[in-house]
Amino acid sequence: MKGSLILFIFIFSNSLILVGQEEKTLYIPAEYDTIKESIMVSPSYHKLVKYPAQLDTILVDVTLREKSKILKENWRKTYSMKKKVDADSIPGVWVGVRDTNCISLNPEDCVYQIWVPESSEYDIKEYNTYLGAVWDGEIDAIVIQVPKIIEKQAERVERIFVPATYKTVEKYVLRKRGKRVTYKKKE
Secondary structure (H helix, E strand, O other): OOOOOOOEEEEOOOOEEEEOOOEEEEEEOOEEEEEEEEEEEEOOEEEEEEEOOEEEEEEEEEEEEOOEEEEEEEEEEEEEEEEOOOHHHOOEEEEEEEOOOOOOOOHHHHEEEEEEEOOOOEEEEEEEEEEEEEEEEEEOOEEEEEEEEEEEEOOEEEEEEEOOEEEEEEEEEEEEOOEEEEEEOOO
16 A cells, blocks of 8 residues: 555645645645725716797787777769760760550551760769768777797706716635645654
8 A cells, every 4th residue: 555645634724734644735725805896887978858848828919900989081072064075976876765655556656766875975074072081989999819829938958967887896806826735744
């Protein structure tokens, strides 16, 4: 059994000792530190928030016609008649007219002819003469109510700061490396 190792395991304060026939090996474990670190998940930014305009409906009085007095104008029509110079030579046509009171047995006896000129024998002119005006009562005003949309608050955009978000993570960092120490057995 020469050359074979018989191992005994002893644990003394986180260390491992191997005991053999000829050598003694001591294992010292590595030492680690636990560090908590913040990692940025998302960076900070500015967000634009849009607020719509706030509207309201009100009733507005609209005057279609104001209250006023009625003004009555007085006019007089006058006519002037003058005989044309060439009134005797006015062209025209003969028109047959039937007499309704005729008692003759012959129907041709009841028809007589009338000269109808193509234009009048007189020049007739009409004149309007203004005589003045007088107040003649009042007209009431006409007012109606019409809905009107007004803006109580204008549309606006607000810039809001959104801070960065972080996550805390645990991280193990090697402080001291593990060792393996081998001793020769003292006899």
